[in-house]
Amino acid sequence: MELFHGANVDWLGKKWYFLAFSMIFSVAGIISMAIHWSHTGSPVPLGIDFRGGTEVQVQFAQPPDIDAIRKAADAAGLNGASIVNYDVPANHEVLISLPEQTNESALDVGRQRIEDALHAHYNNPFNVRNVQVVGPTVGKQLERQAGLATLYSMIGMLIYLWFRFQLIYGVAAVVACFHDTLITVGAFALTGQEISLTVIAAILTLVGYSMNDTIVVFDRIRENLRISRREPLPVLVNRSINQTLSRTVLTSGLTFLTVLSLYIFGGEVLKGFSFALVVGILIGTYSSIAVAAPMLVAYQEWRAKKGSSTTLPAAKRSRV
Amino acid sequence: MKKNLKSRIAIIIAVLLIFTYGIFGIPSGFSGNDLKAALTKRIHLGLDLQGGVHLILQVVVSEAVGDETDSTVARIQQDLKTANLSFSQVYKPDPTKPELVKVEGLTPANANAVRSLLDSKYANDYDLNSADNDTALTLAMKPTVEKALEEKTVQQAIETINDRVNSLGVSEPRVAPYSLGANQILVELPGISDLDQVKNAIQSTARLEIHPVVGGPYQDEQGALAANNGAIPPDEQLAHYAGMNGSQADSVYVLQRAPIVSGSDFRSAEPGTNQNTGQRIVQFTLTDEAGNRFYEYTSQNVGKYMAVVMGGRVREVASIKEPIHDTGEIEGAFSQDEVTMLSKLLRTGALPASLNFLEDRTVGASLGADSIREGVTAAIVGVLVVMAFMLVYYRGSGVNADLALFLNLVILLGFMGFSQATLTLPGIAGVILTIGMGVDSNVLIFERIREEIRAGKAASAAVDQGFAHAWVTIVDTHVTTIVSAAILFLFGSGPVKGFAVTLTFGLAANLFTAVYVSRVIFEAHLNKLKAGEMVSI
Numbered sequence: 045m046e047l048f049h050g051a052n053v054d055w056l057g058k059k060w061y062f063l064a065f066s067m068i069f070s071v072a073g074i075i076s077m078a079i080h081w082s083h084t085g086s087p088v089p090l091g092i093d094f095r096g097g098t099e100v101q102v103q104f105a106q107p108p109d110i111d112a113i114r115k116a117a118d119a120a121g122l123n124g125a126s127i128v129n130y131d132v133p134a135n136h137e138v139l140i141s142l143p144e145q146t147n148e149s150a151l152d153v154g155r156q157r158i159e160d161a162l163h164a165h166y167n168n169p170f171n172v173r174n175v176q177v178v179g180p181t182v183g184k185q186l187e188r189q190a191g192l193a194t195l196y197s198m199i200g201m202l203i204y205l206w207f208r209f210q211l212i213y214g215v216a217a218v219v220a221c222f223h224d225t226l227i228t229v230g231a232f233a234l235t236g237q238e239i240s241l242t243v244i245a246a247i248l249t250l251v252g253y254s255m256n257d258t259i260v261v262f263d264r265i266r267e268n269l270r271i272s273r274r275e276p277l278p279v280l281v282n283r284s285i286n287q288t289l290s291r292t293v294l295t296s297g298l299t300f301l302t303v304l305s306l307y308i309f310g311g312e313v314l315k316g317f318s319f320a321l322v323v324g325i326l327i328g329t330y331s332s333i334a335v336a337a338p339m340l341v342a343y344q345e346w347r348a349k350k351g352s353s354t355t356l357p358a359a360k361r362s363r364v
Numbered sequence: 365m366k367k368n369l370k371s372r373i374a375i376i377i378a379v380l381l382i383f384t385y386g387i388f389g390i391p392s393g394f395s396g397n398d399l400k401a402a403l404t405k406r407i408h409l410g411l412d413l414q415g416g417v418h419l420i421l422q423v424v425v426s427e428a429v430g431d432e433t434d435s436t437v438a439r440i441q442q443d444l445k446t447a448n449l450s451f452s453q454v455y456k457p458d459p460t461k462p463e464l465v466k467v468e469g470l471t472p473a474n475a476n477a478v479r480s481l482l483d484s485k486y487a488n489d490y491d492l493n494s495a496d497n498d499t500a501l502t503l504a505m506k507p508t509v510e511k512a513l514e515e516k517t518v519q520q521a522i523e524t525i526n527d528r529v530n531s532l533g534v535s536e537p538r539v540a541p542y543s544l545g546a547n548q549i550l551v552e553l554p555g556i557s558d559l560d561q562v563k564n565a566i567q568s569t570a571r572l573e574i575h576p577v578v579g580g581p582y583q584d585e586q587g588a589l590a591a592n593n594g595a596i597p598p599d600e601q602l603a604h605y606a607g608m609n610g611s612q613a614d615s616v617y618v619l620q621r622a623p624i625v626s627g628s629d630f631r632s633a634e635p636g637t638n639q640n641t642g643q644r645i646v647q648f649t650l651t652d653e654a655g656n657r658f659y660e661y662t663s664q665n666v667g668k669y670m671a672v673v674m675g676g677r678v679r680e681v682a683s684i685k686e687p688i689h690d691t692g693e694i695e696g697a698f699s700q701d702e703v704t705m706l707s708k709l710l711r712t713g714a715l716p717a718s719l720n721f722l723e724d725r726t727v728g729a730s731l732g733a734d735s736i737r738e739g740v741t742a743a744i745v746g747v748l749v750v751m752a753f754m755l756v757y758y759r760g761s762g763v764n765a766d767l768a769l770f771l772n773l774v775i776l777l778g779f780m781g782f783s784q785a786t787l788t789l790p791g792i793a794g795v796i797l798t799i800g801m802g803v804d805s806n807v808l809i810f811e812r813i814r815e816e817i818r819a820g821k822a823a824s825a826a827v828d829q830g831f832a833h834a835w836v837t838i839v840d841t842h843v844t845t846i847v848s849a850a851i852l853f854l855f856g857s858g859p860v861k862g863f864a865v866t867l868t869f870g871l872a873a874n875l876f877t878a879v880y881v882s883r884v885i886f887e888a889h890l891n892k893l894k895a896g897e898m899v900s901i
Contacts, residue, residue, distance in 0.1 A: 311738030
C-alpha cells in the first residue's frame, strides 16, 4: 500500500492560503490570551503549580450538586472557593479549589476545612482522590524552573541549529517553532485548559520534535540544491517537499496516532499534557511545509531583489 | 555471511533475555499473578501511580540561629559576671536579625577589658564591633558560621523526620534536601493516604526544651507584665501553660529565654512509674555534655522551678529537688499515651527548628490505580494501532518493524527495571511517545528502500542503501529529542523526570532495534529469497 507516491503539489503556490490559515489561528490564540489576561492577569489558565492554592479532587457516591457544595463551602466560611465538575459525569468527581494562602504556616488548613465543610453541610458520602497544596514559595520556585527549562531548551536548539545549518535555515526553523508554540498555547487559552508543569514539558518536547520535522525538509532542499543549481528555487523547494511528503506525513501520522490514543484513553490527569502533544504534532508537521519552507523562499527572493547573492547554501553531505 | 548472521541473531536473543530479566527478575511462577508480582517488585512506581504523600517543608533556620545566640547571650552574661565587669544588659537588639547580640552599658574603664575578654572567647564565631561611642559592643555571627549552622539544622531536621516517618511503617520513604530552595526538605511517603497521620507525626516534632522559670504562674499576660514593671526583659519570654494537654485553666509563666537543655541533648527517654507515688513518669538520659551543663545548673538552683516547653507552650512545670546529672524524671499527671508520646518525642530528638509546609500533594491510592490502568490502556491501544498500520502499509516488512518495536519495549522496560528508575504517569506517556517516534525510524528506512527498489535496484542492494542513508538522519532526530529530554530531566519535577527517563531510554533502545535488529531480520529474510525475488515492502 502506498500513499503519496508521485505527489506533485504546488506547495509554495498555496502559501497565501497557508499564511491565512496560520494567521487565523495565531490571531484567535492571541485574542483569547488577551481576553484571559484582562480577566485574570495571566494569558492562559494556570494550573496549581503556578497559581498556588489548594485543590482537592473529591469523588462522591451520588452525582454531585455543584450549588449544594457551594452552599456548604459558604456555610463553613470558605469564600472564593471554585467548584467544577471533573472528568466524565459518571465518575461523580468534583474539583474544589481555594486561592493561594500567603501564610505558609497554615498551608494545609484549606484542605481540612474543605473536608469538614463537606462532612458538615453536604449529605453525600465522598472520598478524597487527590490533593494539591502549593504555597507561594514553591509556586515561585516552580515558575523559575519552568522558565529555566524553556530557556535552556531554546539555547540548546539554537546551538544545534548553528552547527547544522547556515543562518537563514536556522531563522526559518526558529520562526516555525515559535509559530507552533504560539498556536499550541493559544489553543489552551481558547479551550480554557490549564497550563501545568507537565504541559510545559509537553510543549518543550514538541519544540524538539517540530524542529526535527523542519530539518527533514531542509535536508532534502539542501541535497537537491547540491544536485541542481539552475532550478528556480520555488520549483526546487516544492519538489523537495513532495519527495519528503511520504516520510513526513507517515512519521507524524504515526506519532499522532499514539498521542491521540493517550488523549482518548490516558485519563484526566494527563489531559493537558496529551492535548498539547496532539495539537503540537499537527501544527508542527504543518509548519514545516507551510511556514518554514515558504519563509526560506520568501527570504531568498527578498535578498535577490536587494541584489545580493541569489543562491542558498547547499548541503555538504547527503541526507535522506 | 550465514555464520555472521547466526551470531547476530544470537546477540539479539541474548539481549531479549537479559532485558526480560530486567523486567521480571526471576519470577516464582509463570501465572499472570506471579508475573505481575515480579514486575511490581522490579519496576519502581512513582507517587502518582502508587498513591502517597509528597511534601516540601521549609526549615525555619532563623530559629536555630536564634537559639544559638540566646545561648551566647546567657554565656556572655555569665562570663562578664565571673570577671566582675559591669554592664547594663546583654540582649538581641533586633528580632528580625537573630544573629546579632549587643552588650550595653560599658564604662570607659572596662570597655577594653570587656572587649578583650569577649574577643578571646567568641572571636571565632562572631565579628565584634564597638558601638554607641564605645559604651556598647555588638557581636554579629559570622556568615560562614551562620551558614554552617543552617546546614547542620537542616541535616538534623532530616534525620529527625526520617526517624518519625520510619515509625509510620512506610515502605521506601524518602526524606531528602530539596535542591530547589534554600533550607527545604522533600518528604515522599508512598502508600500513605492519611495525610493527617503524617502531619501529626512530623509536626509533633515540635521543639522541646527545658527553661528556667523566672516567675509565675500568672493569670494572664497582663498579670505577668504587671508583675514585671510593665515589660519583660529581652532575655526572658512569656509562655502559656494549660496542663499537659490543655485540660487546666490557662496560666502564664515568665521563663528565661535560653533553655537549660533542648531536644538534641536527650539521649534516651522511657515511660516508667514513680516507685513512691505510682505516678507515670518519663525517665530520661541526657548526653554527657548536656548532663554536665544540667548538673551545673541544677546544683546552683535547687528549689527553683523549670518548665518543659514544647512548641512554645509549657507542658510541665517541675521543681528542682536536687542536682540532676544526666538521668532524671519528668513527673506529672500523665496518661499512658502521654508518657509514651513524650518519651518518643524526647528519644528521637526534637526538631532543631520549626517546619513550614510549603507544598503538599497527596494522591489517593484509587487515583493511582486508575492512572496505571488508563496509562496502560492508552499504551496498548497505541502499540496495536501502530503495529496494525505497519503491517497494512509495509506488508512483510511490517512484521519486521513490529518485531523491532516489541523488542524496543522490552529493552525500555528492562532498562527501567535494572536502573530502578521510577515510573510515573508522564513516564507511561513517554513510553507511548517512544512507540510513535521509534517506528518513525523504520518508516525512514523502509521509504528509502522503496525508493531504491523503484529506481531498479535488486533486493539486497536496496536494503543496503536504505540503511546506509537513513542512519545519519535517525541519529539526528533521536539526539535532538534526547537533548530535550535531558533538559527536562534536569529542570523538571518528579513526574516530568519520569517522562524524560522513559523517553530517553526508549529512544536509545530504538537506535539499537530500528537499525541493528531490523537489519538482521532483513538479512535473515533475504537469505531465504530466491534469485530475483523482491522483499515484501
